Every structure is written in structure tokens, then in C-alpha cells.
Amino acid sequence: MTNMTDKSIIQARNIEKIYPNGCHALKNVSLDINRGEVVVIIGPSGSGKSTFLRTLNQLETISDGTIHIDEVSLTDRKTNINKVREEVGMVFQSFNLFPHKTALGNVALSPIKVKKKPRTVAEQEGRELLKKVGLAERMNNYPSHLSGGQQQRVAIARALAMHPKIMLFDEPTSALDPEMVGEVLDVMKSLASDGMTMVVVTHEMGFAREVADRVVFMEEGELVFEESPERFFSSDNPRLQRFLGQVL
Amino acid sequence: MEKQSHLLLWKAVFVLIIIGLGFGIYAGSKSIDYTWRWERIPQYIINTEATTVRSPFDGTATIEKGNKLVVTSDYGDDPLVIKKFDNLLVSNGDLVFEGDPLVEVENWNIGPLTWGLVMTLQLSVVSLVFAVVIGLFAGLARISTNPALRYLSVTYIELIRGTPLLVQIFIFYFFIGTVLDLDRFTAGVAALSVFTGAYIAEIVRSGIQSISPGQMEAARSLGMNYVQAMVNVILPQAFKRTLPPMAGQFINLIKDSSLVSVISITDLTKAGREVVSSTFAPFEVWFAVALMYLVLTGALSWAIQRLEKRLSASD
Numbered sequence: 001m002t003n004m005t006d007k008s009i010i011q012a013r014n015i016e017k018i019y020p021n022g023c024h025a026l027k028n029v030s031l032d033i034n035r036g037e038v039v040v041i042i043g044p045s046g047s048g049k050s051t052f053l054r055t056l057n058q059l060e061t062i063s064d065g066t067i068h069i070d071e072v073s074l075t076d077r078k079t080n081i082n083k084v085r086e087e088v089g090m091v092f093q094s095f096n097l098f099p100h101k102t103a104l105g106n107v108a109l110s111p112i113k114v115k116k117k118p119r120t121v122a123e124q125e126g127r128e129l130l131k132k133v134g135l136a137e138r139m140n141n142y143p144s145h146l147s148g149g150q151q152q153r154v155a156i157a158r159a160l161a162m163h164p165k166i167m168l169f170d171e172p173t174s175a176l177d178p179e180m181v182g183e184v185l186d187v188m189k190s191l192a193s194d195g196m197t198m199v200v201v202t203h204e205m206g207f208a209r210e211v212a213d214r215v216v217f218m219e220e221g222e223l224v225f226e227e228s229p230e231r232f233f234s235s236d237n238p239r240l241q242r243f244l245g246q247v248l
Numbered sequence: 249m250e251k252q253s254h255l256l257l258w259k260a261v262f263v264l265i266i267i268g269l270g271f272g273i274y275a276g277s278k279s280i281d282y283t284w285r286w287e288r289i290p291q292y293i294i295n296t297e298a299t300t301v302r303s304p305f306d307g308t309a310t311i312e313k314g315n316k317l318v319v320t321s322d323y324g325d326d327p328l329v330i331k332k333f334d335n336l337l338v339s340n341g342d343l344v345f346e347g348d349p350l351v352e353v354e355n356w357n358i359g360p361l362t363w364g365l366v367m368t369l370q371l372s373v374v375s376l377v378f379a380v381v382i383g384l385f386a387g388l389a390r391i392s393t394n395p396a397l398r399y400l401s402v403t404y405i406e407l408i409r410g411t412p413l414l415v416q417i418f419i420f421y422f423f424i425g426t427v428l429d430l431d432r433f434t435a436g437v438a439a440l441s442v443f444t445g446a447y448i449a450e451i452v453r454s455g456i457q458s459i460s461p462g463q464m465e466a467a468r469s470l471g472m473n474y475v476q477a478m479v480n481v482i483l484p485q486a487f488k489r490t491l492p493p494m495a496g497q498f499i500n501l502i503k504d505s506s507l508v509s510v511i512s513i514t515d516l517t518k519a520g521r522e523v524v525s526s527t528f529a530p531f532e533v534w535f536a537v538a539l540m541y542l543v544l545t546g547a548l549s550w551a552i553q554r555l556e557k558r559l560s561a562s563d
């Protein structure tokens with residue numbers, strides 16, 4: 001476990017998650033993440049990766065343990081979770097774009113409704129963001145008229161529109177056709193080089209090697225192993241070896 | 249080509265069947281001992297009534313060009329000018345005395361059936377607004393995590409759907425209406441909106457549940473609270489999906505409104521009954537009433553189809 005330093009923006013300590021149906025999805029998981037760090041989480045299906053990621057913005061509540069985001073406790077009843085979520089963007093495997101809004105409408109909606117920005121300002125910022133993810137030409141398209149890769153890039157722009165300090169990615173490329181994976185990873189890489197704190201669940205080992213500062217391996221609800229990419233991929237941890245043997 | 253001509257054939261079959269049915273009805277109406285008096289019906293929808301305009305003073309009538317009647321007073325009053333009239337009762341240069349008839353003006357009068365239609369429309373529109381509000385909240389309560397809200401909503405829906413509307417109207421008028429001192433119209437509107445609200449609640453519930461949970465999660469992850477997410481993300485999508493069943497429910501509401509005639513609200517159905525007793529032409533009246541309901545429901549259905557088309561831009 002890394003030391004708790006004043007740099008860490010996410011502090012997850014001894015997290016337990018038991019779903020109402022009794023499934024014990026997280027077992028004593030602790031992880032500290034520093035400002036500007038890119039952490040990639042890998043592990044077999046059902047190991048609790050999504051569950052862990054979703055506890056970080058409280059889409060899932062935890063059964064025990066503590067989580068601090070930028071020194072705000074998520075388990076404190078006085079914490080306004082909506083304020084925390086403004087700081088923590090999330091990108092989903094299935095995009096979850098709002099189908100009744102155009103690309104620009106998707107990006108501008110939350111700044112208008114939550115941050116109460118004037119529409120013209122929110123749309124101007126939205127256009128900038130869509131340009132940044134390479135979708136200047138597609139701003140007025142509805143999601144149904146965009147490819148998977150384009151939809152996921154809109155989803156990233158939509159999360160960025162709230163100016164989050166942290167971005168969570170839950171298998172952002174798993175639902176994409178292979179030829180579209182690259183364009184999404186490129187956006188994520190440029191985000192990482194801009195210094196965004198990122199937690200990424202993915203099966204893209206190339207991305208982990210190239211971009212991650214740290215790689216975390218989870219299995220059966222436990223955080224088994226965490227290391228820098230070089231050491232991670234050359235490790236001889238038997239559980240990790242078994243998993244890597246299956247996916248590579 | 250083959251397919252096309254087949255389609256045409258079946259369309260022709262349809263037209264033939266309709267003509268056949270029409271002829272059947274016509275033959276049926278001939279075979280019974282009934283004198284059709286369609287000419288009696290229009291006056292109950294709209295009619296004209298002549299009123300006579302009389303001279304207010306002694307004077308001289310002149311007819312100017314453009315068919316304008318001017319009466320100049322013998323005593324220096326302001327001249328009377330009548331520009332529009334249907335029958336002229338004086339000629340140019342006539343001397344007229346105070347109280348003499350000058351012209352006849354025909355006034356359009358709305359007949360009892362049209363008044364009934366207006367009442368039905370009023371009942372339906374007001375009830376619709378309340379029913380949508382009730383249905384929306386009951387539907388949201390139905391899927392709430394709060395058990396008190398959920399059970400209340402289920403109880404409401406089951407009670408209303410399990411009893412006939414006619415009985416509910418009587419209860420609203422005779423019991424609740426007496427306790428709360430409601431007039432007929434309010435009691436009728438209350439019964440109709442509470443009844444329709446229960447069905448709309450179920451439509452709202454299934455509409456919301458048909459939206460993938462990922463939509464709510466995405467909205468919440470962007471910092472929206474529950475209400476913001478509902479209003480900006482979930483309900484607009486659910487609204488679009490529920491339009492067809494809503495349209496059906498709205499049309500039912502218009503038709504169900506005919507039942508309030510039992511508490512003596514003069515809606516289209518009650519007006520029909522009154523006209524029957526004064527014309528002794530029940531067949532014609534009921535056909536006319538049916539046609540008037542069809543105009544209402546048809547217009548509504550058309551409007552909703554237009555709306556559906558407009559909302560399909562994002563498909």
C-alpha cells in the first residue's frame with residue numbers, strides 16, 4: 001500500500017462492499033491515488049473492478065471503510081454527494097449518452113442545469129471540448145447518428161465539461177469495434193498528458209504499459225497487486241501470471 | 249410489380265367492404281318503419297335568428313351606395329348608420345317614426361349540441377391536465393424507494409382500476425361532493441381526473457422503467473440531483489415512449505367524459521338526450537353525436553401523431 005501523502009487526491013481505505021443479494025464484491029480494498037496520476041485497474045470478469053470504480057463517485061455505496069476525494073469524506077452524511085460528483089467525471093462502457101440531445105446538447109446539459117451557466121457560454125465551451133476530441137463536424141448529430149467511437153468521445157467531452165479533477169473510465173473501449181478503439185485511447189492519452197488524474201478499468205494492456213503510472217490487479221474482490229507498469233508486467237506473482245496468461 | 253398489384257387489390261376489397269356496409273345500413277334503415285328527418289339536426293348544432301332593428305327617433309331613411317342605411321333625425325340627433333344587415337325593411341327616402349322597423353339582422357346562435365361539445369371539451373381538457381399531474385406523481389411514487397409513497401400509490405391505482413368509473417362518479421358527486429360542497433362540474437372533473445390519473449400513473453411507471461438505468465447513472469455522475477436527472481434526462485425520453493399509450497388514454501378520457509351526464513352535467517351526451525326528446529329523431533341525433541365525438545378524438549389523435557413525428561428527430 002502506498003503511503004498516505006498530502007498529494008493523494010483519492011484515499012480509499014479498507015473498503016467492503018456487500019450487495020443486497022449477499023454478493024461480497026469488495027474485500028478490504030485500499031488504494032491511494034495522487035494528483036495527476038493515471039492508475040489502470042485490470043482483473044478477470046466479476047473481480048469487482050467496476051464496483052470499486054463506482055464507489056469512488058458513490059454510484060455504489062460502500063458497506064464499510066472510508067473514501068476521501070480531495071479531502072472530502074464520501075461516507076460523511078453531511079457531504080453533498082452531488083458536489084463531489086461534479087469533481088469526478090465518469091465514462092461508461094456503454095457510453096450512456098442522452099439520446100434525446102445532440103452531441104453538443106449532451107455536453108452542455110450539465111453545465112447549464114447544475115453549474116447554472118448561461119446557455120451561450122456552456123455551448124461555447126462545449127464546442128471547444130468537442131473540437132478537442134475531434135468532433136467539430138458532428139456537434140449537431142444525435143447519438144444515434146454517431147459511431148461507437150464518436151459516441152464515446154462525446155461522452156468524454158461531456159464529463160470534461162464539468163471541469164472534473166478526476167476522471168473514471170470503466171472499460172471505455174470494450175463495447176467498440178476494434179478499428180475505433182484507437183481514437184478513444186488517443187483522447188485518453190492526451191488527457192493523461194494534460195495532467196488529469198485518471199482511474200481506468202481496461203483490458204488494453206498496451207494502454208496500461210504506455211500511459212499508466214501504476215497498474216492494479218484485482219481478483220475476487222481483492223486488490224491483489226499494484227506496481228509501476230514495468231515491474232507489473234515483469235512480475236512473477238502467480239495469480240497475476242495466471243490472469244495475464246489468459247488474456248494475452 | 250406483382251406485390252404492388254396485390255396491395256391494390258386488397259385496397260379495393262377494403263373499399264368494397266365499406267361500401268357494402270354502408271349499403272347494409274342504408275337498406276336496414278329503409279326496412280324499418282322510421283322517417284329520417286336529417287333536416288331537423290343542423291339547427292341544434294348552429295342556427296340563425298333574426299332580430300329587428302328599430303328606429304330610435306323620427307327621421308328620413310336614405311340608402312347610400314355600398315348598401316348603407318342612414319337615418320337622419322328630424323330633431324338634430326346624430327344620424328343612425330347601419331352598415332350590415334340581412335333584410336332591408338324601408339326604401340330610400342322613406343319617412344320613419346320612432347320604433348319603426350328598419351332592418352333585420354340574422355344572428356348566428358350556437359345550438360345545444362355544440363354547447364354540449366364545448367362542455368365535453370372543457371371537461372376533457374381540465375380533467376386531462378389534472379390527470380397528467382396526478383398520474384405523473386403517482387407514477388413516480390410507484391417506483392420510489394420510500395415504502396410509504398410506494399404503497400400509497402399502489403393502493404390508489406388498485407382502488408381506482410378495480411371499480412367502475414360510473415360508480416366513482418356517483419361517489420364523487422354524492423359523497424365527496426356533499427362533504428366538500430363541490431358543484432357538479434368540479435365533482436365530474438375530479439372523478440374523471442382521479443380515474444384517468446391511475447391509468448396514466450401506470451403508463452408513466454412503465455415509461456420510466458423502460459429507460460436504461462445507465463441514463464440515470466450518467467446524469468447523476470455529472471452532478472445532477474435526482475429531480476434534475478428526472479426532469480432533464482429520464483422524463484423527456486419516457487415522454488416520447490409513452491406518447492402512443494398516452495394518446496389512447498386521452499381518447500378514452502374524452503369518451504369516458506360522457507358518463508358524467510349521469511350527474512346532470514350537460515355534456516355532448518346529455519345534450520344529445522335532450523335534443524332527442526325535443527326532435528323525436530333519435531337515430532339522427534345519436535349519429536350526429538357520434539360524429540362530433542369522432543371529430544374531437546380524431547383531432548387529438550392527429551395532433552399527437554404530429555408531435556410524435558416531431559420528436560422522432562433524434563431516432
Ligand SMILES: Nc1ncnc2c1ncn2[C@@H]1O[C@H](COP(=O)(O)OP(=O)(O)OP(=O)(O)O)[C@@H](O)[C@H]1O
Binds near residue numbers: 046047
Ligand atoms: N448490482 C449488483 N447486485 C448484485 N451483485 C452485483 C451487482 N453488480 C455486480 N455484482 C456482483 O459483484 C461482483 C463484482 O462485479 P463487478 O461488476 O464489479 O465486476 P467487474 O470486475 O467489473 O467485471 P467485468 O469485467 O465483467 O465488468 C460480481 O460477482 C457481480 O456478480
Ligand SMILES: [Mg+2]
Binds near residue numbers: 049171
Ligand atoms: Mg465491469
